[in-house]
Structure formats: structure tokens, C-alpha cells
Amino acid sequence: MxxxxxxxxxxxxxxxxxxxxxxxxxxxxxxxxxxxxxTSGAELSALYLKDRFELLGYSSELQTFNYQSSLFSRSTxxxxxxxxxxxxxxxxxxxxxAHYDHLGKKxxxxxxxxxxxxxxxxxxxxxAKRLKINTPTFNIIFVATDAEENGLHGSxxxxxxxxxxxxxxxxxxxxxxxxxxxxxxxxxxxxKLKKTIESQLATISSNDLRVRVSSSxxxxxxxxxxxxxxxxxxxxxxxxxxxGIPYVYFGMGxxxxxxxxxxxxxxxxxxxxVKSVIYIERFIRQFDFSQL
Ligand SMILES: [Zn+2]
Numbered sequence: 001m002x003x004x005x006x007x008x009x010x011x012x013x014x015x016x017x018x019x020x021x022x023x024x025x026x027x028x029x030x031x032x033x034x035x036x037x038x039t040s041g042a043e044l045s046a047l048y049l050k051d052r053f054e055l056l057g058y059s060s061e062l063q064t065f066n067y068q069s070s071l072f073s074r075s076t077x078x079x080x081x082x083x084x085x086x087x088x089x090x091x092x093x094x095x096x097x098a099h100y101d102h103l104g105k106k107x108x109x110x111x112x113x114x115x116x117x118x119x120x121x122x123x124x125x126x127x128a129k130r131l132k133i134n135t136p137t138f139n140i141i142f143v144a145t146d147a148e149e150n151g152l153h154g155s156x157x158x159x160x161x162x163x164x165x166x167x168x169x170x171x172x173x174x175x176x177x178x179x180x181x182x183x184x185x186x187x188x189x190x191x192k193l194k195k196t197i198e199s200q201l202a203t204i205s206s207n208d209l210r211v212r213v214s215s216s217x218x219x220x221x222x223x224x225x226x227x228x229x230x231x232x233x234x235x236x237x238x239x240x241x242x243x244g245i246p247y248v249y250f251g252m253g254x255x256x257x258x259x260x261x262x263x264x265x266x267x268x269x270x271x272x273x274v275k276s277v278i279y280i281e282r283f284i285r286q287f288d289f290s291q292l
Contacts, residue, residue: 036104
């Protein structure tokens with residue numbers, strides 16, 4: 001698979017990398033008013049993502065779901081889905097997820113959610129574009145999930161609709177563009193997969209990006225110098241884990257602007273972000289199911 005990387009190089013200044021940043025800038029702009037589930041901002045975001053998948057040559061669908069959003073009310077959300085079918089048709093399927101919803105508006109101001117999680121969902125589009133070239137030997141379903149912020153509802157619904165046993169792995173992307181202290185990309189996975197993921201990551205050239213694997217919340221919290229985050233449940237990978245589907249979650253989890261109006265495009269670390277996404281592409285290209 002090293003050959004594939006050499007044949008299809010992508011550097012930090014390529015057109016794909018520029019598009020990655022453009023998507024992030026656009027999704028975190030006032031156009032989408034903070035992308036809160038069940039608002040016109042989220043609806044516009046879903047349509048934008050669907051269009052972008054279609055521009056990349058995919059057929060894309062909105063998966064609409066309804067959920068209990070508070071004691072007395074229900075809300076509607078939309079996951080955006082696109083599928084890349086491998087030519088060497090195997091039954092193995094990886095689902096790559098990133099939530100696009102965020103916190104919406106407070107008064108006249110909006111929460112841009114540039115790092116959380118325009119960064120993940122722009123990475124999803126980048127991967128959808130890049131992995132069409134020399135497609136891996138497994139199928140890939142790209143899912144931009146909705147209603148993550150208020151309880152992982154989009155991913156929960158998506159998993160509930162999967163025929164049993166069809167998905168073998170989830171790669172979840174959430175907050176890839178700010179790492180205030182450590183400048184590190186974290187790969188969080190199940191304890192039983194830690195060694196496997198570590199050995200698969202060890203073979204990837206990282207463009208001097210620092211990458212660490214963790215499988216315990218205690219360990220992650222110590223590394224990030226934060227308290228009491230349950231990383232197993234912190235994002236959409238938890239919906240897959242509950243259904244017995246193994247996962248790796250990529251994120252940086254170290255953002256002083258988290259859930260603040262200052263989570264803006266201006267405050268992301270562009271260089272670190274692009275390097276991380278290129279690295280994740282390399283990981284997916286060499287991903288080896290047989291070691292799971
Ligand atoms: Zn998030």
C-alpha cells in the first residue's frame with residue numbers, strides 16, 4: 001500500500017488540501033448559523049454536504065430520523081450518507097463518521113464550530129474525494145451525522161438501520177484542527193485493539209505530526225491534562241461500540257475554544273489540521289482487517 005501513497009501523493013499545499021480548508025471555512029461561516037439540529041442552519045448544512053458528495057461523483061442520500069430531544073418534545077435530524085464500493089467487492093465495510101451539527105445561535109451571535117466539528121466533516125469530504133482514486137479493497141460508507149451534540153442521536157439511528165454483521169469497523173473524526181498544548185493527534189480505540197492500531201500506525205509516515213494511541217479515558221485525560229471526560233462515550237464511535245462494532249476515534253481534544261463562540265476558522269491550526277487529515281488518509285489506505 002506504500003506504493004499507493006507514492007503514486008497518489010498529497011501534500012499540505014495541494015488543491016485537495018486547499019479544498020479541505022475551504023470547506024471548513026465555509027461550514028463554520030454565518031451562512032449555516034451554527035448548524036444546530038432541527039434548524040434551517042442544519043438543513044442548509046445537510047444540503048451543502050449532499051451537494052459536495054454529488055460533485056465528487058457520489059450518489060448521496062439524506063437519512064431522516066426523529067428522536068426525543070427533551071422530556072416533551074421530539075426533533076428531526078438528517079444524516080448525510082455516501083458510499084464508495086470497492087472494485088474487489090468484499091463484504092468488509094468501514095464506516096467513516098463525522099458529525100456536522102453544532103450549537104446554533106445565542107441571541108444574534110452564532111457558534112461557528114470550526115474545530116467542533118467542521119474540521120471532521122470537511123475531512124470526510126476530503127477522504128471521499130481522495131479515496132476514489134485507487135480505492136481500498138473494502139467498501140467505505142461516509143456518514144456526516146446530525147444530532148451528535150445533544151446525545152449521539154444521528155449515529156445511533158444510523159447504526160440501528162444497519163443489517164447485522166455488515167459493518168466491520170468505524171473510524172470517527174471529531175475535532176481535528178486544534179491541539180493547544182501538545183500538538184498531537186490522538187487515536188482512541190478499544191483496549192483489545194490498542195496494539196493492532198499502534199502497529200498499523202507505526203508504519204505510516206507522519207510529516208512530523210505527533211500521534212498517540214490510547215484506549216483508556218484515564219490515560220487520555222492524563223495526556224490532555226483534563227478531568228472526567230469519558231472518551232469512550234464522547235462522540236459517535238460510542239454508538240458503534242454499543243452495537244459491538246470496533247472503532248478508532250481520531251481527534252485532538254485539547255481546545256480552549258471548545259463550545260465557545262471563539263471556535264472559529266481563525267483559531268484553527270491549519271498546518272496541523274492538514275497534516276492530520278493526510279495522515280488519516282494514509283491510515284485508511286493501509287488499514288488491514290485481517291489483524292482485527
Ligand atoms: Zn464534536
